[in-house]
Amino acid sequence: MARVAVDAPIWGELDYASESTLAPGSVVRVPLGRHVVCGVVLAAEPPAHDARELRPVAQVCDALPPLGPDWLDLLRFAAGYYQRPLGELMAAALPGWLREHDADAVRRRWLAAAERRAGLRWELTERGRQELPLRLGRRSAALWRLASALGLAAPDAEPVPGNTPAPTSLDESGARRLHPRGAAVLREWLEQGWLRAAPPPCAPLPAALPALHEEQHQAVQALEGQRGFGVQVLFGVTGSGKTEVYLRAAQQVLERDEHAQVLVLTPEINLTPQLLRRFSERFPGQALAVLHSGLAEAERFDHWAAAHAGDARIVLGTRLAVLASLPHLALLIVDEEHDASYKQQEGARYSARDLAVWRARQRDVPVLLGSATPSLETWHAVRSGRYGLLTMARRASGALPQVRLLPSGHDPLLRAGGPIGQALFDAITQRLQQREQCLLFLNRRGYAPVLSCPDCGWMSECPHCDAHLVYHRTDGSLRCHHCGHRQAVPRACPDCGGLDLQPVGRGTQRVQEALAALFPQARIARIDADTASRKGQAEAGFAQVHAGEVDILVGTQMITKGHDFQRVSLVAALNPDAGLFSHDPRAPERLFAQLVQAAGRAGRADASTLGAEMLVQTAYPEHPLYQALQRGDYAGFAERELAERKRAGMPPFSFQALLRAEHAKEPRLLEFVEQAGELAAQLADGEPRAYPPVPSSLARVAGVHRQQILVESSRRGALHAFLARWRAALQELRGGVRWAIDVDPTEF
Numbered sequence: 001m002a003r004v005a006v007d008a009p010i011w012g013e014l015d016y017a018s019e020s021t022l023a024p025g026s027v028v029r030v031p032l033g034r035h036v037v038c039g040v041v042l043a044a045e046p047p048a049h050d051a052r053e054l055r056p057v058a059q060v061c062d063a064l065p066p067l068g069p070d071w072l073d074l075l076r077f078a079a080g081y082y083q084r085p086l087g088e089l090m091a092a093a094l095p096g097w098l099r100e101h102d103a104d105a106v107r108r109r110w111l112a113a114a115e116r117r118a119g120l121r122w123e124l125t126e127r128g129r130q131e132l133p134l135r136l137g138r139r140s141a142a143l144w145r146l147a148s149a150l151g152l153a154a155p156d157a158e159p160v161p162g163n164t165p166a167p168t169s170l171d172e173s174g175a176r177r178l179h180p181r182g183a184a185v186l187r188e189w190l191e192q193g194w195l196r197a198a199p200p201p202c203a204p205l206p207a208a209l210p211a212l213h214e215e216q217h218q219a220v221q222a223l224e225g226q227r228g229f230g231v232q233v234l235f236g237v238t239g240s241g242k243t244e245v246y247l248r249a250a251q252q253v254l255e256r257d258e259h260a261q262v263l264v265l266t267p268e269i270n271l272t273p274q275l276l277r278r279f280s281e282r283f284p285g286q287a288l289a290v291l292h293s294g295l296a297e298a299e300r301f302d303h304w305a306a307a308h309a310g311d312a313r314i315v316l317g318t319r320l321a322v323l324a325s326l327p328h329l330a331l332l333i334v335d336e337e338h339d340a341s342y343k344q345q346e347g348a349r350y351s352a353r354d355l356a357v358w359r360a361r362q363r364d365v366p367v368l369l370g371s372a373t374p375s376l377e378t379w380h381a382v383r384s385g386r387y388g389l390l391t392m393a394r395r396a397s398g399a400l401p402q403v404r405l406l407p408s409g410h411d412p413l414l415r416a417g418g419p420i421g422q423a424l425f426d427a428i429t430q431r432l433q434q435r436e437q438c439l440l441f442l443n444r445r446g447y448a449p450v451l452s453c454p455d456c457g458w459m460s461e462c463p464h465c466d467a468h469l470v471y472h473r474t475d476g477s478l479r480c481h482h483c484g485h486r487q488a489v490p491r492a493c494p495d496c497g498g499l500d501l502q503p504v505g506r507g508t509q510r511v512q513e514a515l516a517a518l519f520p521q522a523r524i525a526r527i528d529a530d531t532a533s534r535k536g537q538a539e540a541g542f543a544q545v546h547a548g549e550v551d552i553l554v555g556t557q558m559i560t561k562g563h564d565f566q567r568v569s570l571v572a573a574l575n576p577d578a579g580l581f582s583h584d585p586r587a588p589e590r591l592f593a594q595l596v597q598a599a600g601r602a603g604r605a606d607a608s609t610l611g612a613e614m615l616v617q618t619a620y621p622e623h624p625l626y627q628a629l630q631r632g633d634y635a636g637f638a639e640r641e642l643a644e645r646k647r648a649g650m651p652p653f654s655f656q657a658l659l660r661a662e663h664a665k666e667p668r669l670l671e672f673v674e675q676a677g678e679l680a681a682q683l684a685d686g687e688p689r690a691y692p693p694v695p696s697s698l699a700r701v702a703g704v705h706r707q708q709i710l711v712e713s714s715r716r717g718a719l720h721a722f723l724a725r726w727r728a729a730l731q732e733l734r735g736g737v738r739w740a741i742d743v744d745p746t747e748f
């Protein structure tokens, strides 16, 4: 019998009959209803059952080594912590290709991938070490020559006291020299599970590593001394050379242990290519695997397999990579640890950053969290002494840009309806004369956030959402950025028939258009979700900027992250004030991080004659957030925000969960959340505190109404004990309302 977590969003595990004893972690295919689905064996012998009632396991993917006990523990922990079915976590963790193919296909692809990786060099597995001598017995001296070359002692050989044979590897041509069918024999043994890809010999390190500056040197030294679990926060300004510290930390670990694996997380797919380049240039002989949702399914399986087999020494990826199987995980690195995209926002809403810390503790290995603007949770942990702090306050080369705040209040150009004020116009003009690049960002794509009728006040609204339709001038459409609804711009006002419909507010398209009129000689490009919708288009746009073919780049926050633009000396944020007054308590933290990241794009090289500048066009230049930004004072900003959070009893001084519920029929939804609220009041017993149900910030999306209930406690344990009871009670409620619990929510 086997207890199996199946690839389906159902609660609880299922038992299946099995002739052989299946090791925990084995990947199987099992019948579920009229389908056959992927599953992972959790335990070989579940509590007694009448075996005749059980359906049998359909297939065992025995080409794969079983998933390790610490991987199973990770999944169990994440499922329990985030209040999701184990099968759902499994689906997020295992590549889709594996889940959708039968055992034979998996075997073929697994072996083919292993051969490609190994460069055809093999070594014995533990199973091979035990089973191969039994199979060979005293037959065939030729086969024994192969086995000896792989490190097995022949039965007749005199044991040399105190001299266990060193593990040895063999490639195909070596095998052919020892046996006429050597290559074929190796393949047979591989299929028996007796061989695995031998780790490539440690490639010689580059002769000349770049010199470290003093702060890098201190960080690297501090990490060198670290053994066992510990969280180190690498707090380094943009351009301070954090990646070099990651590379050195990885190198220390890889050199110490020939099997060690390093996991490197990065927030965005866009940022993986350049990080991958840095790592593959530094470790040319080491197998690297990449895991993110942009890979084709089969390709993602190959990379996942390299990590699971232990062959990939460095695994680089976005948040889903934190769930990869890494049997020799010895170091975790989370780059830009503050980034909101580490939190999954649908299905199993896990935080990859938090799971990385959990995995490090589980494996008793170090984890490094890097950021120029650590999350307040992380900063709080530093201040309370739980996390170590490594500071890098200076840039490796170039200087940090000067921040200038441009009041938008009485500016004549802005009052005339332009997107940029006089000061920004002058600054851009100067940069263009010097042949330096400018980067302008605002967080609104499209032409204008809404189309309006000045006669009657009509505004373009999505028929399916509580949101405005955004005017896209390029194709004359009105689009909803929440549900994708699209319609043609009406010729006249639908309410009063007025013909003078006006765009209100400003998106990237409109800013680009206005800049083209203001700077007719400049080459202006735009990068946002609209221009980057086709694959490779964003990269092409960035390549143009790098090549100096663009004078002014306009875009959304997509352009503010990660890129090392060598010729950009001016960055400007256009009216980012919305983040100051949002209903979302994390908005100021996000705004500060975003502005620091954006500023970080300027002055990466010493090329500028005018000095690098970050300009913020704002109606609130006196706001403490902008003042801290101008001083380059993250710590001051964080202290203020933390004090504010403490007063308000907000995380990290409390722990939260959010029940999110949705249904097309509002009365039914309201009935559900009312019942859920009553259940919470009964079950909570004073702790945690459950707030009344409220509409979500976007109360209707694609015709579906949304409500939420916030629960909050000063004790993590009390919150989680309550959530388990609440969830069980909610599952008893009927009415077809879709709901989910979001633990440690980051969006409201």
Ligand SMILES: [Zn+2]
Binding pocket: 453, 454, 455, 456, 457, 458, 493, 494, 495, 496, 497, 498
């Ligand atoms: Zn009208």
Ligand SMILES: [Zn+2]
Binding pocket: 462, 463, 464, 465, 467, 480, 481, 482, 483, 484, 485, 701, 702
């Ligand atoms: Zn919509």
